[in-house]
Amino acid sequence: MEEKKTIITVGRQFGSGGLAVAKELGRILDIPVYDGELLEEAARKSGLAEQLFNSNDEKRRYWNFGGGLDDAYIFKFQSDAIRTLAAQGSAIFVGRCSNHVLKDMKSINIFISAPFEFRVREVAGREGISETEAERKVSRIDRERADYYNYLSLGKWGAAKEYHLCIDASILGIKKTAELICGFVKSIE
Numbered sequence: 001m002e003e004k005k006t007i008i009t010v011g012r013q014f015g016s017g018g019l020a021v022a023k024e025l026g027r028i029l030d031i032p033v034y035d036g037e038l039l040e041e042a043a044r045k046s047g048l049a050e051q052l053f054n055s056n057d058e059k060r061r062y063w064n065f066g067g068g069l070d071d072a073y074i075f076k077f078q079s080d081a082i083r084t085l086a087a088q089g090s091a092i093f094v095g096r097c098s099n100h101v102l103k104d105m106k107s108i109n110i111f112i113s114a115p116f117e118f119r120v121r122e123v124a125g126r127e128g129i130s131e132t133e134a135e136r137k138v139s140r141i142d143r144e145r146a147d148y149y150n151y152l153s154l155g156k157w158g159a160a161k162e163y164h165l166c167i168d169a170s171i172l173g174i175k176k177t178a179e180l181i182c183g184f185v186k187s188i189e
Helices: 018-029 037-046 050-055 071-088 116-127 131-153 169-188
Strands: 007-012 091-094 108-113 165-168
Touching: 007 018, 018 091, 018 169, 071 091, 108 169, 116 131, 165 169
Parallel strands: 007 091, 007 108, 108 165
Antiparallel strands: none
């Protein structure tokens, strides 16, 4: 008998705690969480340097001088890695348009958000930077993620229609948000 697979994708605003929620959810459900590992896998399969994937991670490049690899080419290898890992068994994928990449598979798509001020405080504290620097960083990374997602998926990053559940992690905190998502996942499987 085939074991039931649970595939979850987690989109997130920068500083919302999305990665921490995904990791806690993975711990509760005892399934692997893939974030930066996706870049390693894509680099390995493509034969290209991992640094190329890291420097273009969830960012859309508008200019491609010198004939280097374009976003779609890099995205293809990353998407292939996501699909390969999803075919192997239960998994949680963080970001990288994974809800779009896995649209033809049964996946549960989550989006983690938090108010801007909360995210600024979190980033400032976590990275030891001023709130002014954190404001710029949160705005920049959210803009990069939105551009990347909107361009490659033809969807709208953070829009409720792209996900099964959208939740503000600042209300319950990391652990209780993960527990709430776990209950949601179990109720629809």
